[in-house]
Amino acid sequence: DGGITQSPKYLFRKEGQNVTLSCEQNLNHDAMYWYRQDPGQGLRLIYYSQIVNDFQKGDIAEGYSVSREKKESFPLTVTSAQKNPTAFYLCASSPTGSTDTQYFGPGTRLTVL
Amino acid sequence: AQSVTQLDSQVPVFEEAPVELRCNYSSSVSVYLFWYVQYPNQGLQLLLKYLSGSTLVKGINGFEAEFNKSQTSFHLRKPSVHISDTAEYFCAVSGAGGTSYGKLTFGQGTILTVHP
Numbered sequence: 569d570g571g572i573t574q575s576p577k578y579l580f581r582k583e584g585q586n587v588t589l590s591c592e593q594n595l596n597h598d599a600m601y602w603y604r605q606d607p608g609q610g611l612r613l614i615y616y617s618q619i620v621n622d623f624q625k626g627d628i629a630e631g632y633s634v635s636r637e638k639k640e641s642f643p644l645t646v647t648s649a650q651k652n653p654t655a656f657y658l659c660a661s662s663p664t665g666s667t668d669t670q671y672f673g674p675g676t677r678l679t680v681l
Numbered sequence: 682a683q684s685v686t687q688l689d690s691q692v693p694v695f696e697e698a699p700v701e702l703r704c705n706y707s708s709s710v711s712v713y714l715f716w717y718v719q720y721p722n723q724g725l726q727l728l729l730k731y732l733s734g735s736t737l738v739k740g741i742n743g744f745e746a747e748f749n750k751s752q753t754s755f756h757l758r759k760p761s762v763h764i765s766d767t768a769e770y771f772c773a774v775s776g777a778g779g780t781s782y783g784k785l786t787f788g789q790g791t792i793l794t795v796h797p
Contacts, residue, residue: 572724601785608690610771610787611725626784658724669715670785672724 571595572673574659579678581653589644589676591659597671598664600642604628605656605675614657617642618664646678653680683708683774687788694762695796702757702791704772714755715773715785716746725771731755742766767795 603611613626617636631650662668688703717725729740736748772788
């Protein structure tokens, strides 16, 4: 089955630790995205990548980092510099361009203790 | 820059009643418009999208939306809701050009609760 997988579904970390969230897609999509979701705030774009080895900051990139070494993978690292990392994180992909539907993964809920 | 405002944070409705979820947007360029649905602790699923052409767009699960350029709105409607429609709904806009190209901006979400 084609789709987007995110792992783990739930993640707990201590304050001050870096943590990496996984996102893999087998849809052969060029573009991939990371969003953060907080109650009542909708989804906010963290980083996006339209091609391998290239990525751009979104609206709330501070305290996060990404890499895009392979077309199918777009991991997100939440660093200790992120002041309020507890949230639901969603990864998405699209074939390319703004007319294409973005397909979403199931999400990872990160809780920092 | 572009922005999306969903005018209602919560909409309660009885089963088999009609529903409208309101969405207004602002953008300095032409836009593409989307409605997504999210069930609890899951990712988002596309309901429908407007790219061009007919302003009335039909989507999955009996939903439809109408693009109104003069009012910069894209309201979502369903003539008769089911319990299974209980979810959070997000309106989103993507710019057709410029620096907004390829980036989705989401509204704050509307929680639709269908009561028996």
